[in-house]
Amino acid sequence: MNSERRQPTVAIAHDYLTQRGGAERVVLTLMKAFPEAAVHTTLYDPEGTYPEFSEANVITSPLNRVGALRRDHRRALPLLAPTASRLRVEADVTIVSSSGWAHGFDIPGRSVVYCYSPARWLYDSERYLGAPAHTSATGIGLMALRPALVRWDKRAAARADRYLAISEVVRDRIRSTYGLDADVVPAPHSMDAAAAQEPIxxxxxxxxxxxxxxxxxxxxxxxxxxxxxxxxxxxxxxxxxxxxxxxxxxxxxxxxxxxxxxxxxxxxxxxxxxxxxxxxxxxxxxxxxxxxxxxxxxxxxxxxxxxxxxxxxxxxxxxxxxxxxxxxxxxxxxxxxxxxxxxxxxxxxxxEFGEARFIARIRSIALDEGRGS
CATH class of the missing domain: 3.40.50.2000 (Glycogen Phosphorylase B;)
Known part of the structure; x- marks a missing residue:
């Protein structure tokens, strides 16, 4: 009898691919860890984010048909929770890269949430906005949606099979916000000092x-x-x-x-x-x-x-x-x-924070611990 188990299929989920930041860098590293994985996201703006995403199978929500939302994801705020809830990800294991939306995707398989922080705009609105919420139209709109979004967010977090935190402070924030224990898996940096440079x-x-x-x-x-x-x-x-x-x-x-x-x-x-x-x-x-x-x-x-x-x-x-x-x-x-x-x-x-260590850790969590789940 063949005792070998089937390798779990893996997908990657991310809030939105509309900018160039540290979270998007992590997704690029996840793509190296799981080269066959599709990347599921609400919005994808090839001009606004890293060009390497053009090499991936990026699956987007219907919101992506609206160019104004691709160029400024903040305009989609009232639509993101219901849209995320309907974005289905078919895989045995989904690595969820999230600071607010992707953990709410429809994920029937095992989900491992790599959390950059519980949503800053939801739980730390004043710092995120740079002023009290009542002083701007954006802030007033956010406060009107906040009770429903908090309920949605906490239900989404509770469905995850495992939470990972990017740092110690985020681990503490996950515990206080969601009541969940998370392991700390520091993010990698992908800066190769020996690679080619182009003068500015x-x-x-x-x-x-x-x-x-x-x-x-x-x-x-x-x-x-x-x-x-x-x-x-x-x-x-x-x-x-x-x-x-x-x-x-x-x-x-x-x-x-x-x-x-x-x-x-x-x-x-x-x-x-x-x-x-x-x-x-x-x-x-x-x-x-x-x-x-x-x-x-x-x-x-x-x-x-x-x-x-x-x-x-x-x-x-x-x-x-x-x-x-x-x-x-x-x-x-x-x-x-x-x-x-x-x-x-x-x-x-x-x-100490190189890509190789991160890839080995995340593959172990997704594949070794995910077998038979």
Whole structure:
């Protein structure tokens, strides 16, 4: 009798593929872990996210037919819960990459939720919006939908077979929000310092060094505070990212700050390689960019809290400041400039969070633990 068991079929689910961020990077790594897996998502904007997704079998919801929603997923808020509930994923095991919607997909097989955070816009609305909810139309609409969305969200979380947390702080948040225990599986970084680089023409006159900030341009990211710190400290700062805050930030940009977006991976590697220090001023669920910087032996100055506590070793791969205030960031930068950073230690820290370890762990959870389920 053949004692071998059939290999479980695997699918990947993700909230929406409309932007370039750390969560989308994780999905690209999941695609490497499970090359045959289809990627199920509500919305997919090839122009707005990483080009590598064109190589995947991306299955979208009916909402994807509406171009305005693909370009700005926030407009779809009233429709996302019912749409997610009807998006069926056929597989023995589904790896669910989620911070709000994909854990609510119709998943008849075993589901493993890789959670970046319980929805910030739902449980931490004021920080997400950058102001009290009642002060904006978006916030007022969100508050009107909130009771129903909370009920939907918690029912969706309860259906999962297993929860994984991206960091210690997210594990605690999952426990307090859903009453679930989650194992911590740190996200990988995919920044290969040895790979090809492409110079960025807008920065050729700055290639001898600058401060670097890589972030979505949202209110809670504190990009404006970092810009003020660079102005006060008199250092050049490069901000890389997109988001609804872009127009406001550009309107008051000092001469020593430049903003870029839409860079290729080769250009991103060039940007990291020519930076002196990474500035990370927001309260993040996981500290990914300090690992990407460390791969190029670039230290980080970061806000003390959140996922940065998992990825930065204070005094060895970075320094912390306690408040997102310009003077606190400037003081930490001055301290960093006085230190002699160990390049080998920085690179070794990045290697601890490499893709190979993550892929081995997630395949074990999906395939080895999923057999016979």
């Amino acid at each position: 023409s807008e920065l050729l006159d700055w290639q001898d060094g600058y401060l670097l900030l890589v972030s979505r341009l949202l209110p809670y990211k504190n990009v404006d505070v970092a810009i003020d710190a660079a102005r006060q400290y008199g250092r050049r700062l490069v901000v890389i990212g997109r988001g609804p805050e872009e127009a406001r930030l550009r309107a008051a940009l000092p001469a020593n700050v430049r903003m870029l977006n839409g860079l290729t991976d080769e250009q991103m590697r060039w940007a990291y390689a020519h930076a002196d220090v990474l500035v990370a001023p927001s309260h993040e669920d996981f500290g990914l960019t300090p690992l990407e910087a460390a791969a190029f032996a670039v230290p980080t100055v970061a806000l003390r809290g959140g996922g940065y506590l998992d990825t930065i070793v204070e005094g060895e791969t970075g320094l912390f400041f306690d408040r997102p205030e310009p003077k606190d960031i400037a003081a930490a930068l001055a301290h960093s400039d006085r230190l002699d950073w160990d390049n080998d230690r920085l690179r070794a820290r990045a290697e």
